Amino acid sequence: MRLKKRNEIRNIAIIAHVDHGKTTLVDKMLHQSGLFRDNEHVEERAMDSNDIEKERGITILSKNTAVNYQGTTLNILDTPGHADFGGEVERIMRMVDGVLLIVDAYEGCMPQTRFVLKKALDTGLTPVVVINKMDRPAARPAEVVDEVLELFMELEADDDQLEFPVVFASAMNGVATNDLDVPKDDLKDLFEAIMTHVPAPDDTRDAPLQFQVSLLDYNDYVGRICIGRVFAGKIRHGQSVSLCQRNGSIAQAKISKLYGFEGLKRHEIDEAGAGDLVAIAGIQANVGETICLPGKEDALPIIKIDEPTLQMTFHVNDSPFAGRDGKYVTARKIEERLLKQLETDVSMRVTQGATPDEWVVSGRGELHLSVFIENLRREGYELSVSKPEVILREIKGVRSEPFEAVHIEVPDEFTGSVMESLGSRKGEMVNMSAQGERTMLEFLIPSRALIGYRTEFMTLTKGMGIMHHSFKEYRAEVTGYTGGRRRGVLVNKDPGKATQYGILGVEDRGVVFVEPGTDLYAGMIVGEHSRENDLTVNITKAKQMTNVRSANKDQTQTMKKARDMSLEEALEYMEDDELCEVTPEAIRLRKKILMQAERERAEKRKKKVVVEE
Numbered sequence: 001m002r003l004k005k006r007n008e009i010r011n012i013a014i015i016a017h018v019d020h021g022k023t024t025l026v027d028k029m030l031h032q033s034g035l036f037r038d039n040e041h042v043e044e045r046a047m048d049s050n051d052i053e054k055e056r057g058i059t060i061l062s063k064n065t066a067v068n069y070q071g072t073t074l075n076i077l078d079t080p081g082h083a084d085f086g087g088e089v090e091r092i093m094r095m096v097d098g099v100l101l102i103v104d105a106y107e108g109c110m111p112q113t114r115f116v117l118k119k120a121l122d123t124g125l126t127p128v129v130v131i132n133k134m135d136r137p138a139a140r141p142a143e144v145v146d147e148v149l150e151l152f153m154e155l156e157a158d159d160d161q162l163e164f165p166v167v168f169a170s171a172m173n174g175v176a177t178n179d180l181d182v183p184k185d186d187l188k189d190l191f192e193a194i195m196t197h198v199p200a201p202d203d204t205r206d207a208p209l210q211f212q213v214s215l216l217d218y219n220d221y222v223g224r225i226c227i228g229r230v231f232a233g234k235i236r237h238g239q240s241v242s243l244c245q246r247n248g249s250i251a252q253a254k255i256s257k258l259y260g261f262e263g264l265k266r267h268e269i270d271e272a273g274a275g276d277l278v279a280i281a282g283i284q285a286n287v288g289e290t291i292c293l294p295g296k297e298d299a300l301p302i303i304k305i306d307e308p309t310l311q312m313t314f315h316v317n318d319s320p321f322a323g324r325d326g327k328y329v330t331a332r333k334i335e336e337r338l339l340k341q342l343e344t345d346v347s348m349r350v351t352q353g354a355t356p357d358e359w360v361v362s363g364r365g366e367l368h369l370s371v372f373i374e375n376l377r378r379e380g381y382e383l384s385v386s387k388p389e390v391i392l393r394e395i396k397g398v399r400s401e402p403f404e405a406v407h408i409e410v411p412d413e414f415t416g417s418v419m420e421s422l423g424s425r426k427g428e429m430v431n432m433s434a435q436g437e438r439t440m441l442e443f444l445i446p447s448r449a450l451i452g453y454r455t456e457f458m459t460l461t462k463g464m465g466i467m468h469h470s471f472k473e474y475r476a477e478v479t480g481y482t483g484g485r486r487r488g489v490l491v492n493k494d495p496g497k498a499t500q501y502g503i504l505g506v507e508d509r510g511v512v513f514v515e516p517g518t519d520l521y522a523g524m525i526v527g528e529h530s531r532e533n534d535l536t537v538n539i540t541k542a543k544q545m546t547n548v549r550s551a552n553k554d555q556t557q558t559m560k561k562a563r564d565m566s567l568e569e570a571l572e573y574m575e576d577d578e579l580c581e582v583t584p585e586a587i588r589l590r591k592k593i594l595m596q597a598e599r600e601r602a603e604k605r606k607k608k609v610v611v612e613e
Helices: 022-032 051-056 083-093 111-122 141-154 188-199 330-346 365-377 410-422 452-462 501-507 569-573 595-613
Strands: 009-016 063-069 072-078 098-104 128-132 166-170 175-177 212-220 223-232 234-236 238-245 250-254 257-262 265-268 271-273 277-281 291-292 311-316 349-352 360-365 383-385 393-395 398-411 428-434 438-446 465-475 489-492 508-513 525-531 534-535 578-582 588-590
Touching: 009 111, 009 188, 022 063, 022 072, 022 098, 022 212, 051 398, 063 257, 072 188, 083 111, 083 212, 098 111, 098 141, 111 128, 111 141, 141 166, 166 188, 175 188, 212 277, 212 330, 223 398, 238 534, 250 595, 257 271, 257 428, 311 330, 311 365, 330 349, 330 360, 360 365, 365 569, 365 578, 398 410, 410 438, 410 452, 452 569, 501 525, 501 534, 525 534, 525 588, 569 578, 569 588
Parallel strands: 009 072, 009 098, 098 128, 128 166, 489 534
Antiparallel strands: 063 072, 166 175, 212 223, 212 291, 223 277, 234 271, 238 250, 238 291, 257 265, 257 277, 311 360, 311 383, 349 360, 383 578, 393 398, 398 438, 398 465, 428 438, 489 525, 508 525, 578 588
């Protein structure tokens, strides 16, 4: 028996690589659907509502937007384009019936596109391919369509999925056409492709209720908000329901609020049926759990969530400058915020560390954790964090570590040095191909070998290389690679302000990280040594006031520019005996043991233990 369809709904997810224009395309779809008034000012990239998303041009959190096209509601779910946020992607695939794959008309299929598309095809979703950025002078649409077809075949798409429609678009100009010879001035062809090819959800509103939680949000007024799809039946405001939990138990609950989506906003509704995407409040549900009618509990399969691969230790800031900049500095405040993050971020784990003032925070990768730390400092938190380290696992009795697939694009002249550097980090080359004057390399490499590699890669390629990596699998631990920084650091000896005289005195010993006038404390890292060992320096010393003076000498001395480090660079740069102090105003590197004499004693004890072993 063929099920009736709800033709007034289409549920689709957008898949694209970082910066291929998916958020811009959704903006234009919102405008052309008549959602905004002509005189209404709408910020560009309306879907990227998070500050860090707007700055980096990447999508981190999945968002739902509802667009009305000729009486049909198109629920569009924006998916993250980065593997560190892959946990979000998998859950979205269960909420939708089709995907919009957006590919840059010049760059073609990129590694992250592959990661998310594989998840979509495995779920059996219907694809619609959009070749975007057709306004670029170097656009090569015909070749890119062939690349997409090859990718679908590689990912073992079924016959129906291989018959995908192609729409050529320029999201920036708000135009799309399904025939390159017939230019259009709006996105009608894109809307029509979605309506024609993406299947409508089954109309099972008469069946018992089944609602699966796919995403979590949090609101100070109503608490946890569960976002998901109604798979069967109807859901009502104020309804009593059963929650089928992950551990197999059943809890009774009541829906206090029911929200529908319109454009970018949520609004309260009284009822929703099978096929609708809604948000509910009043229930302490977790991702993957099913909400049913009491007495008619029929749980949907639990959604698998990718486990974390990287961990860091968060400490209460105990540096001499603790409490200067931050609004929230105590262990209680930091712990509250970490636990609040777990409400909405299912890929993160938090456990108590060795002392009450530290916590081990695990995530999907460097970007996942660094974005979280950046959010903390913007919210006014102050803390110090340790070097990221990979999470090892015992698989079938073998000690295993995470491996990543690395995709690199470099100008031909840098190919040799990049291959050599990845080879020394135990990377294994999987593929190599030429595209014009650039070479494409594909490596499989231990995740720990990539920590700190981006800076070296940019130096090797003079900033002209492109590198993307995503988690591949766990493999037997690689021996013979210790990793770490090649050079030591310059460690400040005395507290005070950095002076020009002090900095000039150490410039020939390495690269300095601070400007004159910067407040310093003992044990703070102020530069990179030109050799492998650490060097204690005093850059707070002032010039002795003598009456023997050359009138022009002070004026002719010029200083080199201090190296400025972003949060990611600082996290990658650290070693095991160092910490990164993160405050709303500053990012400082420091030694765990601040005083020089204590550091030397600890080093001697360490050497003694090694000798005795």
